[in-house]
Amino acid sequence: MRALGLISIMIFAALSACENYDLDMHDQVSFKVQESPRFRKPANSVTMAPERVDYSEVDAVTIENPFPVDESALAQGKKLFEIYCMPCHGADGTTNGMPVADLLEPRPADLQSEAVVALTEGELFHRIVEGFGIMPSYKKDLSDREAWSVTEYIMKLQIRD
Ligand code: HEC
Numbered sequence: 519m520r521a522l523g524l525i526s527i528m529i530f531a532a533l534s535a536c537e538n539y540d541l542d543m544h545d546q547v548s549f550k551v552q553e554s555p556r557f558r559k560p561a562n563s564v565t566m567a568p569e570r571v572d573y574s575e576v577d578a579v580t581i582e583n584p585f586p587v588d589e590s591a592l593a594q595g596k597k598l599f600e601i602y603c604m605p606c607h608g609a610d611g612t613t614n615g616m617p618v619a620d621l622l623e624p625r626p627a628d629l630q631s632e633a634v635v636a637l638t639e640g641e642l643f644h645r646i647v648e649g650f651g652i653m654p655s656y657k658k659d660l661s662d663r664e665a666w667s668v669t670e671y672i673m674k675l676q677i678r679d
Pocket residue numbers: 599602603604605606607622623624625626627629633634637642645646650651652653654656668672
C-alpha cells in the first residue's frame with residue numbers, strides 16, 4: 519500500500535512537471551510556411567551576397583583581375599586553395615602526394631606544368647569559375663574576389679614574374 523502511494527506521488531510529480539510544456543505542435547519555435555523573417559538586418563549593414571558576373575560566354579584570355587593583389591589577398595587565396603583545390607591538385611599544385619589524383623580520369627592537371635603556366639590569369643580564373651572538363655565549377659562556392667585570390671595564389675606557386 520505504501521509502495522502504491524509512492525508510485526502515485528511519482529506519477530503526479532512527473533505529470534505536473536510537464537504542465538509547463540505546450541503539447542500543441544503547431545505552436546513551436548520553428549518557422550511557419552511563408553512566415554516573414556524574424557530578425558531585421560543590423561542598422562547600416564551591407565548585404566554581402568556576391569554580385570555575380572556571368573563569365574560563361576566571355577573570352578577568358580582577356581579577363582583581368584580588378585582587385586588589388588596584396589598580402590591579405592594572397593593569404594586568402596592560399597587558404598581557399600587548401601580547402602577547395604588541394605584535395606586533387608596537392609599543396610604545391612603538382613598533384614604529388616594526393617592519392618585521389620590517381621583515381622581520376624583524366625588526372626587533375628599539374629598546375630606547375632608548362633601548359634598551365636602558359637595560361638593567362640583570365641584563363642586560370644575562368645577555369646575556376648566555370649569549371650574545366652570533369653573539374654567542377656566553383657562559382658557557387660567562391661565569389662569573384664575569392665576566385666581571383668586563388669588565381670593569384672596559383673600564379674605565386676608557379677613563380678611567374
Ligand atoms: C575533384 C578534384 C578537383 C578539384 C577539387 C579541383 N580540380 Fe582542378 N582539375 C581537376 C581535373 C580532373 C582536371 C583536368 C580536367 C580535364 O582535363 O578534364 C583539372 C584541371 C585544372 C586546371 C587546368 C585547366 C587546363 O587548362 O588544363 C586548373 C587551372 C585547375 N584544375 C585549377 C583548380 C583550382 C584552382 C581548384 C580549386 C578552386 C581546382 N582545380 C579544384 C580536378 C580537380
